[in-house]
Amino acid sequence: MSQSPLLLQLIEALRCLPGVGPKSAQRMAFHLLERDRKGASILSDSLQQAVDHIGHCSQCRTLSETEICGYCSDSRRNDELLCIVETPSDVLAINQAADFNGKYFVLMGHLSPLDGIGPAELGLGLLEERLKEGGVKELILATNPTVEGETTAHYISEMAAEYQVVSTRLAHGIPLGGELEYIDGGTLAHAFSGRQKLL
């Protein structure tokens, strides 16, 4: 092989990125080496720093470089509302889109007994302690609308009921800008049974 070994190593390493195959990895490697060596150095540093310092928040389990994350330590946020999500990217999505002012709890997955993911792996013990302490008035269950997500939401709502905490689930229905013609039957049925009074 006449190709530079370091270059081949870089192309191989780039393939750990999701959605990057051999051709894209090659294009990225050549782009960085020919046109953006400074960007490559910065990326190298950022990756190492992120891997070394980012762990999980001890209260809500989201990715954080501090013991308590920025959401949990923010005193302007309402402690009485707790939004349960599956991943840290869901936190980011809700934060960018919704006018939500409460706190988060990140499961880092969903119940999936076949994969060995039970209540302990999702940190539900930590969540139960928080419910026991009181203070939380409403759990907003924002797990994904999949079979596993629904099961997880159901399990947590039963736990919440033991501590007299109200659970709510995000509304299902027609997405904004969607056309009725192209919406799947399940969503349409949900939207029908969940119809609301206009005035």
Added chain:
Amino acid sequence: MSQSPLLLQLIEALRCLPGVGPKSAQRMAFHLLERDRKGASILSDSLQQAVDHIGHCSQCRTLSETEICGYCSDSRRNDELLCIVETPSDVLAINQAADFNGKYFVLMGHLSPLDGIGPAELGLGLLEERLKEGGVKELILATNPTVEGETTAHYISEMAAEYQVVSTRLAHGIPLGGELEYIDGGTLAHAFSGRQKLL
């Protein structure tokens, strides 16, 4: 902002990769931190090593971590054939596809006076010295079939003629597996005028 600053820094840094926008960068960052921290560390090291050690071959100008690259130092390759390409990725492409056993010369671009890229920027002085030394019998001009690529090929072929070196250009025509109906007029005209005897 409640989001971890190191995480935001990583998402921003990932955007230096070609074809990666804000959403992909976010997905990559979460994937690496949640599921592939080892891959992220390896990628960080590979990037730093590549940036620190990969320079250009002093003979053919391709990317190489050694003074003379693997192609130029390979004594089994034929010194009499010299293939001129625009970028190191073209070297890789030709090497993977064609049964070419000569050496390469990488321009790292094409003539483009408006962008300030003239013969000096493409290392044509280095190429001229090589032609002057003798030894090279044929220059294969494999620049891209664009206006700039054609101009560059023409310029180099005139230089080669001064030293009585034959220049050839890659054949234009219908790509394998292409359908006549969908091929652009220019290519079809080229394929017609360049038709060859079958037997």
